[in-house]
Amino acid sequence: MRVLITGCNGMLGKDIEEIFNSKHNISGINSNILDITDRGRTINYIKNSNPDIVIHTAAYTDVDRCEMDIENAFKVNALGTRNIAIACNEINVPVVYISSDYVYDGYKSTPYYEYDLTNPINVYGRSKLEGENFIKSICSKFFIVRTSWLYGQNGKNFINSILKMAKDKNEISIVFDQVGSPTYTRDLAESLLELISASDYGTYHITNEDYCSWYDLARFVLLDYLKLKNIKLEPITSEQLDRPAARPKNSRLEKFYLRLNGYTQLRSYKEAVVDYLRSFYL
Numbered sequence: 001m002r003v004l005i006t007g008c009n010g011m012l013g014k015d016i017e018e019i020f021n022s023k024h025n026i027s028g029i030n031s032n033i034l035d036i037t038d039r040g041r042t043i044n045y046i047k048n049s050n051p052d053i054v055i056h057t058a059a060y061t062d063v064d065r066c067e068m069d070i071e072n073a074f075k076v077n078a079l080g081t082r083n084i085a086i087a088c089n090e091i092n093v094p095v096v097y098i099s100s101d102y103v104y105d106g107y108k109s110t111p112y113y114e115y116d117l118t119n120p121i122n123v124y125g126r127s128k129l130e131g132e133n134f135i136k137s138i139c140s141k142f143f144i145v146r147t148s149w150l151y152g153q154n155g156k157n158f159i160n161s162i163l164k165m166a167k168d169k170n171e172i173s174i175v176f177d178q179v180g181s182p183t184y185t186r187d188l189a190e191s192l193l194e195l196i197s198a199s200d201y202g203t204y205h206i207t208n209e210d211y212c213s214w215y216d217l218a219r220f221v222l223l224d225y226l227k228l229k230n231i232k233l234e235p236i237t238s239e240q241l242d243r244p245a246a247r248p249k250n251s252r253l254e255k256f257y258l259r260l261n262g263y264t265q266l267r268s269y270k271e272a273v274v275d276y277l278r279s280f281y282l
């Protein structure tokens with residue numbers, strides 16, 4: 001298939017490009033080639049590329065900056081997604097829209113199912129949900145894939161941040177009251193490859209299995225895996241960290257439709273994190 005990927009220089013986009021490359025004919029869009037907020041150019045570009053499917057990963061992903069830059073967050077995440085949706089619908093090809101655990105408010109005490117009520121508590125989440133709404137109302141063939149806590153070789157992420165902090169500091173404060181499933185972008189890309197092989201359109205949750213808090217993840221990386229001796233981890237609350245954007249306390253996503261449709265469940269987050277760390281430390 002001819003697969004067109006938006007956000008191909010991003011953390012997830014790069015891994016999708018690499019992993020899809022052996023099976024599909026890939027082309028990528030970055031923001032230098034095309035600004036997806038430009039409706040006319042986006043529609044023309046996608047039509048002229050004549051893809052069989054579009055994987056839409058491009059987004060305004062700085063969650064805290066979205067709080068101050070509301071219009072641009074909605075321009076990219078909502079209207080940019082609308083433009084992609086119009087183009088895909090006009091040429092009658094499916095779109096895969098990468099969405100987020102941040103469409104939920106996190107007040108549920110158990111994992112979220114794909115059909116649970118969405119209620120974002122920050123600007124980023126609201127703008128991503130608007131993207132979903134445009135996809136659903138414009139496209140007849142779509143996959144909406146909600147994922148969480150991404151990390152990978154090609155972008156800023158929590159694991160890289162704590163590795164860097166561990167070099168500079170002896171004591172690191174980490175939030176313990178948000179739980180979710182850290183998800184390796186390479187594993188997500190493999191799962192998307194399987195997903196697009198059939199036409200089981202709809203909304204999916206895709207993350208690595210099992211869950212933890214950010215504090216647990218830091219412990220696992222720095223103390224259990226790297227066995228750093230001189231680091232003290234201090235558990236703190238989200239309120240103590242006081243970031244501009246509120247985060248859902250519960251980001252656990254039930255992979256209900258992945259399971260129901262018979263697709264491969266991803267491996268445990270711990271196994272994936274170890275693989276990721278080995279790519280640096282072996």
Ligand SMILES: NC(=O)c1ccc[n+]([C@@H]2O[C@H](COP(=O)([O-])OP(=O)(O)OC[C@H]3O[C@@H](n4cnc5c(N)ncnc54)[C@H](OP(=O)(O)O)[C@@H]3O)[C@@H](O)[C@H]2O)c1
Pocket residue numbers: 006007008009010011012013029030031032034035036037056057058059060061076080098099100101128147148149150151155156
């Ligand atoms: N990171 C997470 O923890 C997480 C969690 C859940 C869901 N998601 C979703 O997963 C997807 C991938 O996330 P990521 O972390 O890989 O993101 P990322 O590394 O920030 O990459 C996003 C890409 O979007 C592109 N982009 C931004 N504005 C654009 C515009 N106006 N026109 C064209 N391209 C534009 C950027 O391209 P340039 O580099 O060329 O400027 C950037 O490379 C996003 O949809 C995000 O919402 C992420």
